[in-house]
Amino acid sequence: VSVSVSVYVSVRLSCASSESTSHLLRVHLAYSSFIDGKYEDALKLVDEILPFGQNSTMLLVKAKSHQLLGQWADVTRTAGQLLQEAELRGAWKRGQHRMMAVTLGSHAALELGDGERALKFYQAVLRNDPDQQEISKQYKSLKQLLKLLKESDEKIQKSQNHKALDVLSHSLSVMKGMDATSGLLRSGILLRLCRVYAELKRYEEALLACDQCVQRRSMPVAGLFVDPAKLAEALKLRAQAHVQDHNYDEAVRDYRKVQELTPGRDDVSDKLNEALRMQNMWKTNRDHKLVLELPVNLHMLPVEKQCVWIKKQHKLLARKWHPDKAKGDKNRATRKMHEVSEAKEALSQSLGC
Structure with missing residues (x-):
């Protein structure tokens, strides 16, 4: 970028009329602001320059x-404008304005979680x-990733x-091989993993995936607000995993x-009320047999054998969940x-074990 601007300004100033000198000085100031890291100032100056003619x-x-x-x-929008201005035919090489536009635009689209838009770049x-081998590689990887997510x-x-x-694990592998990573795109994979692990009753892994997803969707990227709908989606799924894990x-x-x-959503209110009901029941009338993972027909056995089952x-x-030995959270x-x-104490007392 710096080389492009330097050449542009020096050439144009050498043959500029007095009428265009102020315009070129704005270009120079915009460039200087950019080099000095004053990006907001650079943007203001560029917006003053562009109405006098699009310049790549x-x-x-x-x-x-x-x-x-x-x-x-804004990156994707501006990169799209740059491509509209550029001559698209011929060999595409690193360092060309049009190639920079594709790199910037595709990366920004991925940061927004918009894989389809990145493909268009x-x-x-x-x-x-x-x-163009470099772009072809990225295109194929992204296309494969989107296909896997659909699958x-x-x-x-x-x-x-x-x-x-299996498909989601493959998706993560494909994503690792891509040059550009996307927090939102990755959070979508994590959200799916949370759902799948919960269905498989692998709650430790489900909650870990959900926690990572919520964390990614809770942190705004500079220049973006947190998307309430996407964050709510992650929180809702994590809540469902907590319910399945009896952590009301x-x-x-x-x-x-x-x-x-998401105020005003009746379905969320219903879920909350149900969770509150189950929370109260779990505290006051917990199913201790469920906690100890005892057979459903335990009551049909003699008391002595029931006590053996409870102790076993x-x-x-206790070995599994002892905090000093348990893995994870x-x-x-x-x-x-x-x-x-x-549960052991309550059941033992009730049976006189």
């Missing part, structure tokens, strides 16, 4: 300034220079969760956050350990 160099300064400010939607190159959605819809998990306190917290983000399951689960392990101990 100034559009490039504008796109790059937006990128360095993290204003991804790549297609602009490949339609005119199909032998995973179909598997999830059909409750083919093991197959969906956390489920209630998440549903309340969803309610704040308590020993097994220690708070979850502590909660589970407390519930297991309480």
Whole structure:
């Protein structure tokens, strides 16, 4: 960018009339502001310059300034304008304005989680220079990733969760091989993983995936607001995973956050009320047999054998959930350990073990 602007200004100033000198000085000031890291000042100056005629160099300064400010939607828009101004035919090489526009635009689109728009930037190159290997590689990887995500959605819809998990694992591998990574695109994969793991009753992994997704969607990228709908989607799914894991306190917290983000949603209110009801029931009338994972027909056995089962399951689960030995979330392990101990004590007392 700096070389392009320097050449443009020096050549034009050498043959400029007095009428165009002020315009070229604005160009120089915009360039200087950009070099000094004053990107907002550079953008203001560029916006004053562009009405006098679109210039690919100034559009490039504008796109790059937006990128360095993290204003991804503006980057894609400006990169698109730059491509409209550029001659698309011929070989595409690194360092060309049009190639910079594609790089900036596709990266920004991915940051916004818009894979389809990123593909369009790549297609602009490949339609005119199909032998462009670098872009071709990125295009194929992204196209494969989007295809895998569509396939995973179909598997999830059909409750083919093991197959969906394989597809999502492959998706993450493909994403690692891409030059540009996207927080929103990755959060979409994590959201799917949360759903699949929860359905498979692998709650530790489900909650980890959900936590990572919520974290990514809670942190605004510079120049962007947090998308309430996307964050609410992640929180709602995490709440469902908490319900399945019998952690109703956390489920209630998440549903309340969803309610704040999307006010007036009856379905969210219903979910919250149901979680509150289950929270109260879990505290006052918990199913201790469920906690100890005892057979449903345990009551049909003699008392002595019931006591044997209770002791055996308590020993097994205490080993699993002891905070010093359990893997993953220690708070979850502590909660589970407390519930297991309480269940063993309550059932032993009721049976006189």
